[in-house]
Amino acid sequence: MKTKRLVMAGVMAMALAGGAGTALALGDGAAQPVRAAADGSDSVTPAVATTVATAETGPRVVQPYQPVAIGQGAKMGLLPQGRQNYVVAWEDFEGSVERAKAYVGDSIRPNSLSGGLQTDGDDALFTGAFRTDSVPARITVRVGTGPEQAAGMLMLPGEPGWGTYYLDAAGAGAPEETTKVTAYGADGTVLATLSFEPFQAGR
Numbered sequence: 001m002k003t004k005r006l007v008m009a010g011v012m013a014m015a016l017a018g019g020a021g022t023a024l025a026l027g028d029g030a031a032q033p034v035r036a037a038a039d040g041s042d043s044v045t046p047a048v049a050t051t052v053a054t055a056e057t058g059p060r061v062v063q064p065y066q067p068v069a070i071g072q073g074a075k076m077g078l079l080p081q082g083r084q085n086y087v088v089a090w091e092d093f094e095g096s097v098e099r100a101k102a103y104v105g106d107s108i109r110p111n112s113l114s115g116g117l118q119t120d121g122d123d124a125l126f127t128g129a130f131r132t133d134s135v136p137a138r139i140t141v142r143v144g145t146g147p148e149q150a151a152g153m154l155m156l157p158g159e160p161g162w163g164t165y166y167l168d169a170a171g172a173g174a175p176e177e178t179t180k181v182t183a184y185g186a187d188g189t190v191l192a193t194l195s196f197e198p199f200q201a202g203r
Contacts, residue, residue, distance in 0.1 A: 058137050058186075059153035059163045067093050068154060071168045076127070078154055083107040084114065084129040084162045086154075105129075108162075113139075113181050113194040117174075124169040126151065128181065131162040132191045136183040139165040144177030151181075174198070 062068055067075040075093045079085040085105030089096040106114040106129045115128040126141050135155065140148035155163030165181075175198050183191040 058135055059155035061157055062154050064156060065097050070152065070166045071125075072123075074125070076154060076164060076166060078156050078164060079105070080156060080160075081105075084131055084164075086129065086164050088118075088127055088166075111192050113183060113192045115179070115181050115194050115196060117179075117199070119174045122173045124172055124174055126167040126169065126179070126181070127164065128194070129162055129164050130183050130192060132183060133161075134185055134191065135163070136191055137186040139181065139183045141167045141169075142180045142182070143169075143172075143175045146177075148182070 064080045065077050067077050070076050074088055074090050077087050077097055079100055081101045082103055082105035087096045087100045108114045108131050111132050113128055113130050118125045130136055139151045139153055141151055142148045149167055151165040151167040153163055153165045179196055181194040185191050
């Protein structure tokens with residue numbers, strides 16, 4: 001089943017004729033401005049949300065194109081091509097990566113975050129990218145006045161200056177309040193934030 005992926009642009013620049021705004025991507029999960037799906041491999045798959053206290057070690061370093069299971073059969077992979085370019089795929093991961101090599105990626109501003117959401121019934125998956133001067137020690141997602149939940153993070157080797165995050169909110173339902181994503185430094189300093197209002201994003 002195909003998944004809609006909404007890339008929020010509250011504090012990010014989308015490379016759509018140099019403009020900023022909300023971009024909708026359909027398809028294999030490559031993070032980029034508007035494009036159509038070539039197959040049905042873009043769905044959402046999370047990893048169970050943990051508390052903030054358990055995720056202060058920074059991103060997991062992965063190799064380019066390495067498939068990383070993030071729950072419910074989905075895989076995330078980071079690409080060195082483009083800017084903050086990654087895929088989330090449920091089928092044909094390799095094909096999704098090959099197609100994504102031609103895409104620009106999220107192309108977000110320095111010291112900012114992008115955000116995406118996929119929902120299927122009561123299950124929700126938050127994904128996005130960070131681009132910060134220093135590597136975040138943790139990234140959290142908070143819906144309304146609920147608790148901050150620690151997201152998983154991935155980054156390519158070396159000093160790419162960016163990485164991705166993901167949070168499985170299985171059973172929580174689609175957000176009905178403002179969602180806030182926050183990247184923290186090792187000393188607790190806020191490196192970047194992103195807020196977006198509720199919206200529909202089905203699989």
